[in-house]
Amino acid sequence: MASPMSSLGSSPIPTPANEPVRAYAPGSPERARLEAELDRQLGAQIEVPLVINGEQLRTGTTQTMVMPHDHGHVTGTCHQAGEAEVAKALQAAKDAAPGWAAMPWEDRAAIFLRAARLLQDEFRDRLNASTMLGQSKTCHQAEIDAACELVDFFRFNVAYVERMYAEQPQSPGSAVWNRLEYRPLDGFVFAVTPFNFTSIAANLCAAPAMLGNTVIWKPAPTALLSSHYLMELFAAAGLPPGVINFIPGPAAQVGAQVMGDPDLAGVHFTGSTATFKLLWKQAADNLDRYRSYPRIVGETGGKDFVVAHPSADLERLAPALLRGAFEYQGQKCSAASRAYIPESLWPQLRERLVAGMEAMKMGDPRDFSNFLGAVIDDRAYAKHAAAIAEAKAAVGGAVTEILGGECDDAKGYFVRPTVIVTTDPRYATMVEELFGPILTVFVYPDAEFGPILETCDQSTPYALTGAIFAEDRKAVVQAVEGLRFAAGNFYINDKPTGAVVGQQPFGGSRASGTNDKAGSMWNLIRWASPRTIKENLAAPKDWRYPFLG
Numbered sequence: 001m002a003s004p005m006s007s008l009g010s011s012p013i014p015t016p017a018n019e020p021v022r023a024y025a026p027g028s029p030e031r032a033r034l035e036a037e038l039d040r041q042l043g044a045q046i047e048v049p050l051v052i053n054g055e056q057l058r059t060g061t062t063q064t065m066v067m068p069h070d071h072g073h074v075t076g077t078c079h080q081a082g083e084a085e086v087a088k089a090l091q092a093a094k095d096a097a098p099g100w101a102a103m104p105w106e107d108r109a110a111i112f113l114r115a116a117r118l119l120q121d122e123f124r125d126r127l128n129a130s131t132m133l134g135q136s137k138t139c140h141q142a143e144i145d146a147a148c149e150l151v152d153f154f155r156f157n158v159a160y161v162e163r164m165y166a167e168q169p170q171s172p173g174s175a176v177w178n179r180l181e182y183r184p185l186d187g188f189v190f191a192v193t194p195f196n197f198t199s200i201a202a203n204l205c206a207a208p209a210m211l212g213n214t215v216i217w218k219p220a221p222t223a224l225l226s227s228h229y230l231m232e233l234f235a236a237a238g239l240p241p242g243v244i245n246f247i248p249g250p251a252a253q254v255g256a257q258v259m260g261d262p263d264l265a266g267v268h269f270t271g272s273t274a275t276f277k278l279l280w281k282q283a284a285d286n287l288d289r290y291r292s293y294p295r296i297v298g299e300t301g302g303k304d305f306v307v308a309h310p311s312a313d314l315e316r317l318a319p320a321l322l323r324g325a326f327e328y329q330g331q332k333c334s335a336a337s338r339a340y341i342p343e344s345l346w347p348q349l350r351e352r353l354v355a356g357m358e359a360m361k362m363g364d365p366r367d368f369s370n371f372l373g374a375v376i377d378d379r380a381y382a383k384h385a386a387a388i389a390e391a392k393a394a395v396g397g398a399v400t401e402i403l404g405g406e407c408d409d410a411k412g413y414f415v416r417p418t419v420i421v422t423t424d425p426r427y428a429t430m431v432e433e434l435f436g437p438i439l440t441v442f443v444y445p446d447a448e449f450g451p452i453l454e455t456c457d458q459s460t461p462y463a464l465t466g467a468i469f470a471e472d473r474k475a476v477v478q479a480v481e482g483l484r485f486a487a488g489n490f491y492i493n494d495k496p497t498g499a500v501v502g503q504q505p506f507g508g509s510r511a512s513g514t515n516d517k518a519g520s521m522w523n524l525i526r527w528a529s530p531r532t533i534k535e536n537l538a539a540p541k542d543w544r545y546p547f548l549g
């Protein structure tokens, strides 16, 4: 496939394939290696520096890093950027831009393919362990995120960029040669990243960088351990200084300074809807200062649903709800958090949910028999505990019963898997995002499948993920049609989580984001500013039209 700016001829990118998920079975060598790395990081007391223009910087103003499942255990400290460091990072991104943009595509691609390869090998345990300790993921949840999804993001995105670059206009006849030059944006990109996926944090920086952009990265304050190892991975892969500048710091202050810079050319965000709207408003307020219109790409909150039809297969519905709602403590933007269940299925489903929830062990992810860890921090814990307390107070009113519901923050921020059963399809936890292990169920009369699809579509502002469970194909068709705009990722007889790069491009619309589909060409297109070049190989020598005689 042809590539622009090539100094090496035309060399196809190696064909990507999804990274196999390791099992970490008891006694396996991979488990022993991961356990050793967990022990190493636990005793390390790391000091995380800023990284600006490839140089580590320590400001002396630090944030303490703790583990959600053992908040008394400090894993280290992280230096915080102030105004001067943000200014320095902005300058570094601008200074590095021309050299990075001029680097031949094959060489940029090779850096990210090298990052993928390093992550498959020596960096895998480092990233998995830091994600387990810092973000309280089990080994499986860390593996599918920090290792597999990130390897996939690197390898598939490089292949998508190659396809995108190959997309060229026609040049009919022999007199013209038309070309599209895929320039980077005219300025830097601001990557603002969430706590819940290490792979998303890396990809929000790497995707614009692949296209030749330089990046300012503000990481989440609750994912600093893994963010630090990501910076080490980028450096080990040979990313030149200044391409990704790492500036942890106070969000509002760092955000306002970066958003006010005239050279801001793009925002690559994943996080809450509220923060994204704030960034968008800041962009609007600064519009007259900017040299160009910044590309604003954001994947945000959700109120992801499962609708079951009376024909649904209970054997598959129950595990889908248990895993879809409670894996990683419900802290996936895709997690099922509301379910519409026909009354004929509810008694049996309830039994299965109770059995599953009670069997789910919760605790420190270093104990590999745990299915769940803790929620991310005290704020999240307080929010979930308050929602459960309110629901308990509503029993006998809009709430019929609560399954689970125990909370305990003595050692870690632990919230047991909880199901709230409501008689009101617009009850608070049916419509508002909680981002925790809380599923709200509305039980509907079997005959009201049509109206329930409408309620599902209309009752929240979000449209991220959703699922229909039905064996009756007509019901599937009805749901696919009726819920067309209710979810950007729609699942038939499957849980609404677990999108795989290269298979289910991810993103939602309405209040859930700009739906630019992470891990696909659609996202990458946002980071290029194409220039059309027409070359006339036989320009006319006479200005007169032939018909003028």
Ligand SMILES: NC(=O)c1ccc[n+]([C@@H]2O[C@H](COP(=O)([O-])OP(=O)(O)OC[C@H]3O[C@@H](n4cnc5c(N)ncnc54)[C@H](O)[C@@H]3O)[C@@H](O)[C@H]2O)c1
Pocket (backbone or CB within 6 Å): 192, 193, 194, 195, 196, 197, 200, 218, 219, 220, 221, 251, 252, 254, 255, 256, 270, 271, 272, 273, 274, 275, 276, 278, 299, 300, 301, 302, 332, 333, 433, 435, 464, 507, 508, 512, 513
């Ligand atoms: N749609 C998706 O693909 C997707 C994926 C993951 C997470 N999410 C969403 O993310 C949210 C959870 O993540 P979170 O708690 O990290 O979200 P958050 O909005 O609290 O934080 C996200 C990032 O924004 C930063 N931030 C906060 N205020 C800011 C400001 N004023 N200026 C600049 N930056 C600011 C934070 O420090 C963090 O780096 C949930 O709503 C979840 O649905 C969505």
Ligand SMILES: N[C@@H](CCC=O)C(=O)O
Pocket (backbone or CB within 6 Å): 196, 197, 331, 332, 333, 334, 496, 497, 498, 499, 500, 506
């Ligand atoms: N891509 C992930 C969700 C990412 C958001 O947190 C999934 O499909 O479960």
